[in-house]
Amino acid sequence: VELTETWYLVLSALLFSTGATGLLIRRNPLVMLMCVELMLNAVNITFVTFSNSLSDLSGQTAVFFVLVVAAAEVVIGLSIVVAVLRRNPSADADDIAVLRG
Amino acid sequence: VVDVITFLIAGAIVIGGALGVIGFSNPVHAALSLIASFFGVAVVFIIQEAHFLALVQVVVYAGAIVVLFLFVIMLLGVDTVSDLRTEPLVGQRPLGLLFGAALLALTLGGLFLSGPGGEEGAVALTGQRSVVQPIDDRSQIEQLGEDLFSRNILAFQATALLLTIATVGAVVLVRNKGGEDLVVDEPGLAAE
Numbered sequence: 001v002e003l004t005e006t007w008y009l010v011l012s013a014l015l016f017s018t019g020a021t022g023l024l025i026r027r028n029p030l031v032m033l034m035c036v037e038l039m040l041n042a043v044n045i046t047f048v049t050f051s052n053s054l055s056d057l058s059g060q061t062a063v064f065f066v067l068v069v070a071a072a073e074v075v076i077g078l079s080i081v082v083a084v085l086r087r088n089p090s091a092d093a094d095d096i097a098v099l100r101g
Numbered sequence: 102v103v104d105v106i107t108f109l110i111a112g113a114i115v116i117g118g119a120l121g122v123i124g125f126s127n128p129v130h131a132a133l134s135l136i137a138s139f140f141g142v143a144v145v146f147i148i149q150e151a152h153f154l155a156l157v158q159v160v161v162y163a164g165a166i167v168v169l170f171l172f173v174i175m176l177l178g179v180d181t182v183s184d185l186r187t188e189p190l191v192g193q194r195p196l197g198l199l200f201g202a203a204l205l206a207l208t209l210g211g212l213f214l215s216g217p218g219g220e221e222g223a224v225a226l227t228g229q230r231s232v233v234q235p236i237d238d239r240s241q242i243e244q245l246g247e248d249l250f251s252r253n254i255l256a257f258q259a260t261a262l263l264l265t266i267a268t269v270g271a272v273v274l275v276r277n278k279g280g281e282d283l284v285v286d287e288p289g290l291a292a293e
Binding site: 008014018031034056073083 | 102105108112115116120122128131132135138139142145146148149150153154157161162165166169170173174176190193194197198202204205212213232233234236241244245248249253256260264266270271274275
């Protein structure tokens with residue numbers, strides 16, 4: 001059995017679908033943010049796979065920037081969640097529909 | 102054969118962790134299985150010889166981001182078990198599962214129906230084989246650094262700006278303007 005890029009792409013597709021499903025069925029805003037991270041990781045696997053199979057470094061550079069943007073996104077997302085949950089500790093996705101205090 | 106076995110174990114950890122994230126009703130458990138998933142992804146990076154990205158994956162994702170999640174969970178005391186059996190929005194879960202399955206079928210269909218793997222597969226997917234920054238014999242960390250600081254220097258500077266904006270934004274968002282006490286790990290206090 002040889003390890004081709006198809007294996008990695010199948011893994012990436014599975015991970016992305018799992019993250020998307022979680023984003024749709026969970027209502028806790030923190031868990032929803034975690035699911036977004038899972039989807040970003042699936043995309044990173046795809047980037048590295050094609051970087052490896054095409055011998056092209058720019059895929060890895062793209063992953064680097066995805067990491068930075070993911071970090072910034074988590075910081076801002078968690079700040080919003082903190083601001084919302086501080087008012088109502090049992091808030092779920094429905095309560096964030098109205099962002100204005 | 103060794104790399105296949107390593108990949109299968111890492112893949113099982115990745116998918117198992119991901120299923121744990123959406124399956125555990127306690128957010129702390131979800132965050133911990135997120136760490137497992139991130140470590141699996143790091144192993145997948147190592148198999149593909151992206152050593153720097155594997156290191157950054159562990160430090161930034163499994164280290165910083167998950168710690169941030171756990172910090173927020175424990176600061177706010179929302180580590181209560183949410184009831185997964187009741188369904189506030191009727192039909193949300195079946196529809197979500199259906200959409201996830203459809204997405205998986207779509208991506209796998211695009212992957213397997215687009216032609217053979219390897220170089221021909223890349224041609225079939227993108228229309229042409231394009232290499233922007235070919236990998237040579239030097240170590241990949243060296244090449245990645247060179248690429249970041251020469252060809253992508255503008256984007257690299259922009260990420261510095263982005264991180265500054267994110268830091269300032271986080272401070273502005275969670276600042277306590279009214280001078281009221283921060284409710285720490287006492288969900289009952291906020292209701293009073």
